[in-house]
Amino acid sequence: MLLPIQDDTSSIPLSPILAMAQRVTELRAQGHNIVDLTLGEPDFAPPAHVGQAAVMRAMDPLGYTPSNGISALRKSICRVAQDDHGLEYGDQQVAVGCGAKQIIFNAFFATIRPGDEVILPAPYWASYPDMVRLCGGVPVILPCAMEDGFRLAADVLAQAITARTRWVVLNAPGNPSGATYDAAQLGALADVLRQHAHVAVMSDEIYAHIRYDDRPYTSIATVAPDLQNRMLVVNGVSKAYAMTGWRVGWGLGPVPLISRINAVQGQNSTQTATLSQIAAVAALDGPQDILAKRNEIYRQRRDIAMAILSASPALNLTPPDGAFYLFPQIIGRVGDQAVAARLLKAGVATVPGSGFGAPGHLRLSFATDMDTLKEGCRRIVAALGSDA
Numbered sequence: 001m002l003l004p005i006q007d008d009t010s011s012i013p014l015s016p017i018l019a020m021a022q023r024v025t026e027l028r029a030q031g032h033n034i035v036d037l038t039l040g041e042p043d044f045a046p047p048a049h050v051g052q053a054a055v056m057r058a059m060d061p062l063g064y065t066p067s068n069g070i071s072a073l074r075k076s077i078c079r080v081a082q083d084d085h086g087l088e089y090g091d092q093q094v095a096v097g098c099g100a101k102q103i104i105f106n107a108f109f110a111t112i113r114p115g116d117e118v119i120l121p122a123p124y125w126a127s128y129p130d131m132v133r134l135c136g137g138v139p140v141i142l143p144c145a146m147e148d149g150f151r152l153a154a155d156v157l158a159q160a161i162t163a164r165t166r167w168v169v170l171n172a173p174g175n176p177s178g179a180t181y182d183a184a185q186l187g188a189l190a191d192v193l194r195q196h197a198h199v200a201v202m203s204d205e206i207y208a209h210i211r212y213d214d215r216p217y218t219s220i221a222t223v224a225p226d227l228q229n230r231m232l233v234v235n236g237v238s239k240a241y242a243m244t245g246w247r248v249g250w251g252l253g254p255v256p257l258i259s260r261i262n263a264v265q266g267q268n269s270t271q272t273a274t275l276s277q278i279a280a281v282a283a284l285d286g287p288q289d290i291l292a293k294r295n296e297i298y299r300q301r302r303d304i305a306m307a308i309l310s311a312s313p314a315l316n317l318t319p320p321d322g323a324f325y326l327f328p329q330i331i332g333r334v335g336d337q338a339v340a341a342r343l344l345k346a347g348v349a350t351v352p353g354s355g356f357g358a359p360g361h362l363r364l365s366f367a368t369d370m371d372t373l374k375e376g377c378r379r380i381v382a383a384l385g386s387d388a
């Protein structure tokens, strides 16, 4: 029987990450031993005080909250923006949603008119282009070469902007590249944006706390405060505090944009869960030492994985500045999907780079324990070596 809905689902493809994760589940159910390096979430538990704060309130009558969340959460978000970035945002400049993902979707939904263009530097987080299309927009993909650190150059941006450009999305540290920008690189992008007042900037900073240099995080919002009236800064608790399942993310921006995002939020899920908001306040207001400790663990994993994989002549690797992915280029073999399929046969799951707009690469997550990671990397080296 046909469902009374549009039966063409091709415009809503399954994310390549979820597709590979499903394949892993199927193979494991058949008894195969698969090391899964596809995962985009921390393998840690949230800090203990987060769970405790939620448990304390779990039996209370928790009702709806405003669609932009409880005021305690908005206050904590504004304080963190001030402490981390030196940025001042008022209470009405905060949107809260079910993860950074919903904020990004809401922002596109609230602003994209049919045919509007959204500039996405590639490699990009796989969800951006699908979200843009679902909102009626046109993703404009700008490939950023590995030799350029996977960063968007100002002249490339300048050439891509048209009268239809609605958004430019920056994501640093990047998923999957791990690339970050310094103040000079962001300043050059800001100079271009100043010449195009109709273009809004989205800065997705969800991995800002997971970084391997010792410099403070540099946001385009700090570098170009004059662009704040057309900039949305996105963040959340998912990656930094290992709270992916709690679903709390936020956006900071100008009041007219935030009001529209809140209106969309109000109609699609009212708010994110009240208990999750309480947990997010505990994460933001509680001790922060866990961030540095976990960063150090990720750094050790990154370095070990790089050391093992560098034995393979089939991979060209650069160390990521942040996030928890390696994004090696495949050398001497055709087709990242074929290579990922071959690796899966050899017992290790990775995500082909074409899902991130960068064919010829593989994404490997090191958000997994050291033994699993080492075993996965060894399997990759062995599998790629055997067909040289």
Ligand code: PLP
Binding pocket: 040, 098, 099, 100, 101, 102, 125, 171, 174, 175, 204, 206, 235, 236, 237, 238, 244, 248, 249
């Ligand atoms: N932005 C990027 C670049 C991501 O990689 C992810 C999650 O993988 C998100 C946003 C969404 O995060 P959240 O769990 O807060 O929705």
